[in-house]
Amino acid sequence: MGKGFYISKAVGVVGVILGAGALATIIALSVVYSQEKAKNNNNEVSTTVGPTVGPTFGPTTSKPAVTTPAPSNEAWDKYRLPKSLVPEHYNVKLWPRLTADPTTGLYIFTGESTVEFKCTEDTDLILIHSNKLNYTELDNGQWARLSAVNSGVKAPAIKTSRLQPVTQYLVLQLDGKLLKDQWYHLFTDFTGELADDLGGFYRSVYMENGLRKVVATTQMQPTDARKAFPCFDEPAMKATFNITLIHDPETVALSNGAQRESKPVTIDGKNLKQTDFEQTEKMSTYLLAFIVSEFTSINNTVDNVLIRIFARKPAIDAGQGAYALSKTGPILKFFEGYYNSSYPLPKSDQIALPDFNAGAMENWGLITYRETALLYDEAVSSNSNKERIATIIAHELAHMWFGNLVTLRWWNDLWLNEGFASYVEYLGADVAEPDWNIKDLIVLNDVHRVFAVDALASSHPLSAKEDDIQRPEQISELFDAISYSKGASVLRMLSDFLTEDIFVMGLRTYLKEFAFGNAVYTDLWNHLQMAVNATGTKLPGSVQDIMNTWVLQMGFPVVTINTTSGEVSQKHFLLDPDSEVTAPSPFNYKWIVPIKWTKTATAQPPYWLEQKSATNNEMKTTGVDWVLANLDVVGYYRVNYDDSNWDKLLNALSTNHQLIQVINRAQLVDDAFNLARAKIIPTVRALSTTKYLNNERDYMPWQSALGNLNFFYLMFDRSEVYGPMQDYLRKQVVPLFDYYKTLTVDWTKVPTGHMDQYNQVNAISQACKTGHEECLTLVKGWFKKWMDTKINPIHPNLRTTVYCNAIAAGGAKEWDFAWSEFQNATLASEAEKLRSALACTTQPWLLQRYLEYTLDPDKIRKQDATSTIVYIANNVVGQSLAWDFVRDRWSYIFNQYGGGSFSFSNLINGVTKRFATEFELKQLQQFKADNSEVGFGSGSLAVDQSIERTIGNMKWIAENKQNVLNWFLAETKP
Template sequence: MGKGFFIGKTVGIMAIILGSAALATIIALSVVYSQEKAKNNNQVLPTDGGTTSSPPVTPPPSNEPWDRYRLPKSLVPVHYNVTLWPRLTEDATTKLYIFTGESSVEFECTEETDLILIHSNKLNYTKLDNVHLARLTSVNSEVKAPSIKNSWLQNVTQYLVLQLDVKLIKDHKYHLETKFQGELANDLGGFYRSEYMEDGIKKVVATTQMQPTDARKAFPCFDEPAMKSVFYITLIHDVGTVALSNGEVKQSSNVTIDGHNVQMTIFEPTKKMSTYLLAFIVSDFDFISNTVDGVLIRIFARKPAIAAKQGDYALNKTGPILKFFEKYYNSSYPLPKSDQIALPDFNAGAMENWGLITYRETALLYDEAFSSNSNKQRIATIIAHELAHMWFGNLVTLRWWNDLWLNEGFASYVEYLGAHEAEPDWNLKDLIVLSDVHRVFAVDALASSHPLSSREEDIQKPAQISELFDAISYSKGASVLRMLSDFLTEDVFREGLMTYLDTFAYGNAVYTDLWNQLQMAVNASRTQLPDTVENIMNTWVLQMGFPVVTINTTSGVVSQEHFLLDPDSEVTAVSPFKYEWIVPIKWMKTRDIQEPQWLRGKSATINEMKASGGDWVLANLNVVGYYRVNYDLGNWNRLVEVLSNNHTLIPVINRAQLVDDAFNLARAKMISTVLALDTTKYLIKETDYMPWESALSNLDFFYLMFDRNEVYGPMQNYLRKQVTPLFEYYKRMTFNWTIVPPGHLDQYNQVNAISLACRTGLEECQNLSQEWFNEWMNSSENQIHPNLRSTVYCNAIAAGGAQEWEFAWSQFEQATIAIEADKLRSALACTKQPWLLNRFLEYTLHPDKIRKQDATSTIVYIANNVVGQSLAWDFVRARWSFIFAEYGGGSFSFSNLINGVTKRFSTEFELQQLKQFKAENNVIGFGSGTLAVEQSIERTVSNIKWITENKENVLNWFNNA
């Protein structure tokens, strides 16, 4: 699955709008919300249908098979025949959208048993023969099938349970038939509906999202990734609509069923595959197509989007990316077609359903008039991510969800390689350092982090599975696999990958199976390693966190320790390696790249790393290693001096690394905060994107900690001075903002220049943003370049009042381009008016105003605004029971929501509020946000201590600077 929503840098910077005059209002509103919380404690607000729902009740412990979350090994599916009929109009009586279905699964009995357990969730069954919820027959007519003596639904563990009068016979095959009905709800999971308006008419799409455990909401199935099977899918749908599934259309004809003239579309059987990769969609979308080496590539979307050529970019890039992965894996794409569809409502970024990939509209549709270069990059990388899964994940699937990290981490790594093939001029491969390595360091440096690979027995419930879809699985997974590929060399890495895919094709594997195949490639190539692939990688996979490698250039002693942002935090997780890693070190001395070294154990003396005179040492070249680097003070001072005098001597990625490492080492009390701030002095001469982006990411923490106290003013003054030359640089490059910078990363850094200049109060920048926005308000045409819209919209709305906000809201409501709507939605959170922010928060509860897929990210946008922080927090606290009931424990967005609304917390009062929130809602639960609550508490404790220890020094530094 593609990554869920992440707050972009530009949006993140500009969404934090500072309004000290509004603080009194915020405090008053906080009191109101606290009172509201007290009144509404434990109240579950009605859903759109007017009904109420409560959190599920956990049953008492039981040894019965149907009270366990994992399927027994006694039955193995062979193939399914599934017929589904979604109704795209509301039932006049129930006011619900429904679907009906019939399913038959052929399975083999591998162990004698008198019990059939098959997953089922929120399905209502028609009793067959007026007795039981299913019918069982034998495939072999000479073998009599047992009779069903009892059948029921076990809702908590999500089973259809069938007790038999005698045991099934080992090695014999049986058929299980069911007839059922489900709701085509708008809950974004299983078989659900997506709605949109076209020419004033409401249109409905029936679509799916099965991963990880929602295929059971569409039909009864053995819903575990190892239970691979072949699927024969038939869809009944309204005449004139288009039906899609994983396979090609075999036959489609008009039929009459129960007096209804409908269309029946029968699909070719799928390859042997897991249930979570199934997809079926009914819509009246249009498409464009192309054929590349016999593979049919189609892009589906709303008809106006296709007519506006918004699918053209995706169509043009899919072919080259697909061919790249065929070459990379040395394996032909295993299907005859690759459909990709853009959906108006979709909770994740995208989903790798085999042969029918689903996307958010913003992740697939590109319009030059509305899409920025970052939007374009997102489309290229997400397409590459999903196509990478066609082999790694789909052809070979991990046996159980505890190894999800390998599936998602691998795709998150090679998405940069695939996108680089599509856009070779963008220098995309380097951006993994900012987008994944640095991003996940922040999470993995907490004592409440977790290892990449969990124990299988610890991941049982759907909510536990959903919790794994986090930054650790995606970004840390990508980072350590990139490190592995680097120290093996890409050729050896690919060789092992090829044999892995060939050996386990159409089957399942565990992560150590990949290590074994890579080891064979290492042995064949005679590559020298300090230990086996498995032993090296287990230190990175089986223990949480990462090391900081400290190099003493006076003595040559190199040591490692577990890096923690708060060194006083208590690490309760036991590490099998006592928090030591086998660390590959690429490094340079002054101008020369040196032979790579390995660090095993706590410390070692590497004489080559001694430096004297003006020499300096720089380790972790190009940040290929998943670790931070610290030095003795003398070497740090020499590196800062090189940055000041001739910064180009240090590779651009490592300039970004030095800033990021320094700020985080300072937070961990390993170096002084003053030294970290010293690394930003040279930025007055820096024009490259990556160092600036690294600096801004780290200074965001300073904004979060200080935008409510006296440090804020001097900090603004210093940063305005630093960014002004960059602002002027891009003003000259673009001939007074009239052209677009030619380079991809220059376009990014132009946005950074404008964002920070406006944020720090550079008058020319603020006037420019307001002028451009006012010109749009006073004319019918928007002349603001798509690259600059997010930052211009945000600044203009922040500087304005209700008029600007209402104009942006009206443009948001009218927007037919999802990417433009997203820019406006984030900018609406920038207003300094608390009453408008509260109104915007209320809109997140109404899908007709803010789509369900966008609700949690909108709340986070508001929380990024200093004026909206406490409003968003109080809103989430007061409405948690409703939010949880509405999205369910399986929502992937809860961790982003909880982290987003608490990341500014830095007072004892806020810490107590957070602990109270945890205690009050323990019964309801936090779903995929369970770990995020613990991380937020830990982060708040760390923030409190950091401010106490650093505020005075930071204030003095900014005043002097």
């Protein structure tokens, strides 16, 4: 992407369309707001906020918004704020209406805000972010009132007020200049829509005892605080905040700060409450939160920090918040020790929301979650549900320091914020559940996951230039697997080669220096270097020199070890080696690679590969000795070997696989399959890594194998390879199925180990998937018993796979039963299991009906719409239906879910991942062309990745189909 500011044709057209839509909404809101103001002339309690004297919620008139963009060389037509004004403090008062206006049907909120800011250079222009807000015309005839803090300074008058919708500004032109080093107050009075778009200040809806309940809640990250009140909405523009909420007496109000006072007020005869909150610490706007609901809570206090879990009253009454409450305290204490820094707030609220687009959000002092990420019921929730809760709580609490206390200066460094939390969430969860051995799972969940994306020529570096990340949709696009999982992977590698002690030492001084401020990623490198220097640790270069090779260029290397010559070399790993890499690399795709390795199960001294090729005579082998590199997969790279060493490793797997530790057995499988896709080794060699699996009982190697074999399903489940492949995989998995049948005493007990419970699911899932009759009889019997008795006999761990396989084997009767159970589920994680399983039916008409349901938020919540479409696309019967549906409805889907959605990349990748023909490639290219004016939001990169992946799939099938078919046939001969 080019540097600097520009508006493409597509963005310009979208801006005009959205501007027109915003204008229509503003006019409608203006009517409602005028009605509300007229009703409130006789307010008994003034609702003026801040030191500037302004009107109460009284009558208003509004000018129409100006939506035509100004010339692009003007400050208001640039997406970044000028540096002339710096906010210090906000007073914000908001009144959300939890019932719709009877005339317009709109839910609204009204508000007042005063921001105190410093002028750092003389200017006659105020730009402050504002999106979809309607402003009251004040007594000065403008939409804002400006005053100077110093009585000896006269503030200039506001000459004109207008909105700039494309760049999302309230533009105030002054008749004189604000003076450098002077402080000013800006007061505004506004209305917004409490929409169901999952962004900014929005509404969430749920049913309780047959009644429809509304929650007013927030999601500000990355650029939606401006939808709630006018603000300087950039992460470096930190300030303190005083929040006041007006709300109905039966509701509870929450915000970042602790409640200071809650008192009854009467406004125009309405009995309401006014809740004032303590002033926040200095913080970024994207971390703000305010919520009004009828939720209840449970709590405890840990070292003077009040910890509360909020949720729907029936969920709290059922004890579904207890697990989260029990784990929050220990995780919070762990991070206090890890950072050597006390939690700086008096309380830590966590709240489970019925409608929430992200998994969770680290708002300082008021963390918001999807219900599936916070609520747990031992009778209904699975082992994986419990793990998800522990890791997400740890992820969000990690942010309380790394992200909230010290915040990225701009979104181009998002990877450091999210990658760090994605790494240390495993450390926090390990403290909460020490018996799980959960730290190993980062290899499957993050390292292997992101390898698949970062091996594409359309990948991108971790860190981007500031100038290249300007527009809100560009920022949203950064919330991807690269930022989260690659960020976690390279930070884990860094921690390993520095040692955890040195890593933590540097981290602590970094947090201390930049507390309540902002930083860039090189600031962390500097503090880690200080720790390296203080301990006398020897590295092949500075921390910055080493890490820049991983941060500033996309992709990763494959390290090839020749155990005959001792040569160790590296090259850029690409799934399609013929793809054209157009992204420039400052290091010519050379990395400084830390290699931990072993020779025939004996650990060797670490080796640094600093060039594209070098010789290490210690890696030469003779006789039966073999070399295995990247122990514990702590390095962010793949490993290839000479043929002789591969043969020795495969022999070790087949004769005594436990000679190779479990993580590296998973690595060998994953590396081999991906090296084969990249045409570095033959595909049949990769398939040979699965031959030992009939003797494997550990979860990680099985999960690695099944994840890679899923690619074979995607490529071949519509071809003649499918039958022989099923025969082979059935032969391999039946011993695992029988093992768990015995271990669980004919499926009546639960395996004790965390990973054993996961692998039991793999055994049943894969056995049924390959048509093992005993498995299919088992799951159909369980499901039928549930249908007949209305008492669910299926253990929570097994429900997802049992539901899916039973629905796939059944018809409309089974589907309708599951749909009814989904609608009546009282725990979100159980509803999630059913929602995914409903996509498993083999009846096309049921899948088409289900697709239509995704557009009805009364059937499928907006937060779940795109993932439901992906579930359907995962089904070979539903894939083409889902693709046609997305193409046909793209404009609607994009406009309904684009504003608050980071999920478009998952949607586009999900519905196209089976593509492997020329016809599908042309459809995908046509889809891109047809919707260039509508846009793809956070899925823009995913479209290019899907095209690249499709081309690679086509080549792979052409080169491998016959060999793969022959191999499966040979391995299944009697």
